[in-house]
Amino acid sequence: MKRIDVKRLASLGLLTALALILFFVELQIPNPFPVPGIKIGLANIVTIYVIYRYSAGEAVLLTAVRITLGSVFSGNVMALFYSACGSFLCLLGTIFLKRIIDERHLWLTSVFGALLHNTGQMAAALLVTQTPSLIVYYPFLIVSGCLAGAFTGLCAQIIILRTTKFKP
Amino acid sequence: MKNVKNKNKLKYKIIIVIAVLIFAAGIAGSIVVLNAPKKNTVIIKSDGKILYTLDLSSEPDRTFEIKTDRGENTVEIKDGKIRVISADCPDKTCVRMGRLESSAMPIVCLPHKLVIEFAAADDGVDAITE
Numbered sequence: 001m002k003r004i005d006v007k008r009l010a011s012l013g014l015l016t017a018l019a020l021i022l023f024f025v026e027l028q029i030p031n032p033f034p035v036p037g038i039k040i041g042l043a044n045i046v047t048i049y050v051i052y053r054y055s056a057g058e059a060v061l062l063t064a065v066r067i068t069l070g071s072v073f074s075g076n077v078m079a080l081f082y083s084a085c086g087s088f089l090c091l092l093g094t095i096f097l098k099r100i101i102d103e104r105h106l107w108l109t110s111v112f113g114a115l116l117h118n119t120g121q122m123a124a125a126l127l128v129t130q131t132p133s134l135i136v137y138y139p140f141l142i143v144s145g146c147l148a149g150a151f152t153g154l155c156a157q158i159i160i161l162r163t164t165k166f167k168p
Numbered sequence: 169m170k171n172v173k174n175k176n177k178l179k180y181k182i183i184i185v186i187a188v189l190i191f192a193a194g195i196a197g198s199i200v201v202l203n204a205p206k207k208n209t210v211i212i213k214s215d216g217k218i219l220y221t222l223d224l225s226s227e228p229d230r231t232f233e234i235k236t237d238r239g240e241n242t243v244e245i246k247d248g249k250i251r252v253i254s255a256d257c258p259d260k261t262c263v264r265m266g267r268l269e270s271s272a273m274p275i276v277c278l279p280h281k282l283v284i285e286f287a288a289a290d291d292g293v294d295a296i297t298e
Contacts, residue, residue, distance in 0.1 A: 031261070076258050078279050105180055111187050129276075130216040131283050136273050139197025146191040 012050070012058055019046035019066045020073075027074060038144045041114065041152055047087075048094065048110055048156040052103060053166075056095040063087050082124045089120030103160050110153020114145040201273055209287040210250055210268065212243070214280070221287070224248045238280040250284060252277070 022042040031038060043066060051059040067087060071080035093116040097109045118141040125134055212220040214236050224245065231244045231253065241262065242254045249267040252275055262277035262284075274285030 031259075031264075076279075079259065082278070100179070101183065105183075108180070108183050108187060115190060125278060129278065129281050129283070131213070131274075131276070133274050133283070133285055134276060136201045139194045139201055142190060142194030143198055146187065146194065 008054075008058075012054065012062060015046050015050055016062050016065050016069075019043040019062065020069055022046065023066065023070050024073070038141065038148075040148045041117070044090075044110070044113070044117075044149075044152045045155045045159070047091070048106065048113070048153060049159055051091075051094050051098055052106060052156070052160055056098075059095065060088075060091055063091055081128070082121045083117075085124035086117035086120035090114070090117035092116075103157065106157035106160060107150050107153030110156065111146055111149040114149025114152070115142060118142065118145040202270060211285060211287050213283045213285070216281075222250070224250060234282065236280055236282070241277055241280060241282055243284070251275070252284070255280070 090113045094113040208225045244253045251267040252262040257279040
C-alpha cells in the first residue's frame with residue numbers, strides 16, 4: 001500500500017486554496033460580454049499546473065474539491081453544475097493531451113482544454129434547459145475559450161518553466 | 169536525433185493549425201449569429217413551455233413581471249423592442265444582454281430557465297426538436 005506523502009498532501013491543499021482564491025477574485029470581475037459562460041478561468045492556471053506537475057488523479061481530486069467548495073461559498077449551484085460538466089470534460093482531454101504536448105507548448109493544451117470546457121458547459125445547458133437555440137452561443141464560447149485558454153495556459157507555462165527545480 | 173526534433177516541430181505545427189481553424193470557425197459562426205435577421209413575433213418560454221407569444225409591432229409600451237417557481241424577471245417592451253430590465257438571479261446576464269436584436273441570439277436566463285426569442289418563420293424545426 002502506498003503511504004500518503006505529507007509534503008505532497010500539504011502542497012495540494014495549498015494549491016486548492018489558491019485555486020479557490022483565484023475563483024473568487026474572478027467572480028468579482030464583472031463580465032463585459034452579454035453571453036453566459038464567458039470567463040477567463042483564472043483557477044485553471046492551478047489546474048493545468050497540477051496536471052503537468054502532479055498526477056492525473058490528484059488533478060481530478062483538486063478540481064472536485066474546488067468546484068464543491070466554490071458552489072458552497074458562492075451559492076450559485078446551477079452555474080456550477082454547468083461548469084462542473086465542462087471541467088470534467090476538460091480534465092479528461094487535458095490529461096490525454098499531456099501525453100502528446102510537452103511543457104514548452106503547454107498553452108496549446110490549455111486552449112483545447114478551454115474548448116472542451118465550453119463544449120461540456122454547452123451540452124449541460126442544452127440538456128438542462130431543453131432549448132436547442134442556445135447553441136447560437138457556441139461560436140462566441142469558442143472564440144472566448146481560445147483566447148482565455150491561451151492566456152491561462154501561458155501563465156501556467158511560465159510558472160512551470162521557471163520552477164523546474166521544484167519537486168512536488 | 170534531428171529526425172525526432174523535426175517530427176516534433178511538425179506535430180506542433182499541425183496542432184496549432186487545428187487550433188487556428190477552430191478559432192476561425194468560431195469567429196465565422198459569431199458573425200453569422202450577429203447578422204441573422206429579426207422578426208416581429210416574440211415568444212417567451214420557461215422550462216421549454218411557451219408562456220407568452222407577443223407581436224412586437226402592435227404591442228403597446230409596457231412592463232410586466234414573469235414569475236416562475238425559480239424566480240422573477242421583469243420584462244419591458246418599448247418602441248417595439250423587448251428586454252429584461254431586472255431579475256432576481258445572481259448573474260443578471262439576461263439584463264445585461266439588452267434588447268432582443270437577433271433571431272439567432274435569444275435572451276436567456278439560465279438560473280430561471282427563461283428564454284425570450286423571435287419565433288421561427290415556420291415552426292418546422294422547433295416542432296420536431298420539442
